[in-house]
Amino acid sequence: MGFGRRSPDDWDEDDEGDLWLVGSGDPSPRSDPPEPEHADVVTGTDPAGAVTVAATPEAEVVAVTLAEDWKRRIDPRALHSAVVTAANAATAQALARRLETTDLGAAAPQPAAQQDDSPLTRQDVTRLLDAVTADLGAFTQRLSKVVDQPVTAESPGRNVSGSAQRGQVLRLGIDPAWASAARNTEIEAEIKAVLAELRSKSTPQDLAGGPRSRAIDELNALASEPQRLLRRLGLPS
Known part of the structure; x- marks a missing residue:
């Protein structure tokens, strides 16, 4: 293995502390986070700019x-607090993005069905x-189990763990000795593994779209066409 002169770009924090080549220019490492790979994302960061969390508008x-x-x-030893701040900031940005792009006056799409004009x-x-009423009660009961009970997660390496509730990170634990020695990518x-699991557990996808059932869809379909509903009830439209 040769020992030729290395370029300044070859050095990083993992190369024996903060070792820098003479004449390499500004000794401060590049601190700007790279651009997210996903085009449509929102980001959150801590006040010190140490951690950036990127999420989709659905907060994934x-x-x-x-x-x-x-x-x-x-x-x-404060990395866990910075991550919590950045993660919850990203969640807040995702919520704001959804509110900006959601047409609150638009009716929910209904499944295609043959028009029924029977009385x-x-x-x-x-x-x-x-x-x-029964379907809404069942949905509310399932939803309350999710929003009222904190969920927990642990990384595969068991160096990071945390809890969340209602899509918000409550607590994050990071082994400071491991964080001091491990590579940034690790x-x-x-x-990321812990945050993704907390998001999945605290906001199940089958509940994210709201209550759905055959009876609820039928009632929504009737309400979306008041004139036809009046005719089916035998009332003047």
Whole structure:
């Protein structure tokens, strides 16, 4: 193996501390986080700029980036707090993005179905409303189990763990000795794994779209066409 002269770009924080070549220019390492690979993402960061968390508008974590000089910006023992701040900031940005792009006046899309113009009796309406009430109660019960109970996660390497509730990270634990010695890429991977699992557990995809059932869809379809509903009830439209 040769020992030729190395370029300044070849040195990083893992090369025997903060060793720099004479004449390499500014001894400060590049601290700007790289651009996220995903085009449509929101980001959150801590006040020191040590950690950046990138997420989709649906708040799914797609990247965790540590500034190359993050150990100069914050103590490794405070890394967990910086990650919590960055992760929750990304979640808040994702919520803001969804609100900006959501048409609150648009009706929810209904599944295609053959138009039904058969008469509706009072008993038909009562049965439908009872079924909708039961379905909404079941959904609320499932949802409360998620939003009221914190969920936990641990990274494969067991160096990072955390808890979350209602899509927000409550606590994150990071082994400071491991964080001080591990490469940034290793730290980023374990943090991302925990944040992604916490997001998945605290916001299940089958509940994210709201309550859905055959009775609820039928009621929504009736409500979306009031004139036809009046005709089916035998009332003047």
